[in-house]
Amino acid sequence: MSEIEEVKVQIGEAVANHPILLFMKGTPTFPQCGFSQRVIQILESYGIEFRSVDVLSNPQVREGIKEFSNWPTVPQLYVKGEFIGGCDIVVEMHENGELAEVLVAGEPAEARSEG
Amino acid sequence: MSGAEDIKELIEQSLETSHVEVADTTGGGDHFQALVVSSAFEGKNRVQQHQLVYQALGDNMRERIHALALKTLTPGQWQEGTR
Numbered sequence: 001m002s003e004i005e006e007v008k009v010q011i012g013e014a015v016a017n018h019p020i021l022l023f024m025k026g027t028p029t030f031p032q033c034g035f036s037q038r039v040i041q042i043l044e045s046y047g048i049e050f051r052s053v054d055v056l057s058n059p060q061v062r063e064g065i066k067e068f069s070n071w072p073t074v075p076q077l078y079v080k081g082e083f084i085g086g087c088d089i090v091v092e093m094h095e096n097g098e099l100a101e102v103l104v105a106g107e108p109a110e111a112r113s114e115g
Numbered sequence: 116m117s118g119a120e121d122i123k124e125l126i127e128q129s130l131e132t133s134h135v136e137v138a139d140t141t142g143g144g145d146h147f148q149a150l151v152v153s154s155a156f157e158g159k160n161r162v163q164q165h166q167l168v169y170q171a172l173g174d175n176m177r178e179r180i181h182a183l184a185l186k187t188l189t190p191g192q193w194q195e196g197t198r
Binding site: 035066072073083084086088089092 | 186
């Protein structure tokens, strides 16, 4: 298995093992990018526990997560194994109340609405 | 590729769009915001809609565009004015 494929397997395991997982630049205490910071602020406003992965300290994950999600940017939020989106989507879902449902119910509204 | 107009063109070339707005938010040629209205978004969730736009931008997304704040709407949503 190539290195990038191995990283993607590890990402898959991390996503499956952590109900709320944020791939971000920096750490919740010291975000290194405004978009990551915005998502951290939103997650913290719900008072929930979440895990984060700093892609800056791991260049392989930084590349791997883009392929894994077919998404070119970081931050990326996963809830119960489902890719929720990047900063724009998280902000939008926070503002329209969908994010509260997803985080509380643990089931992505997007997946539900697809029936 | 240098600016908002180029991004608009790239999106319009590969997506069936009815309305596209792109703005250079800092004037520096690497931070943009875009509103894209497309019938291709029908029946897709937001992640899938954004992925279509990212695909249209291809390597530019990785190499030249540092940040793109994206808003996607179907023509129906656009007409309702739910921006």
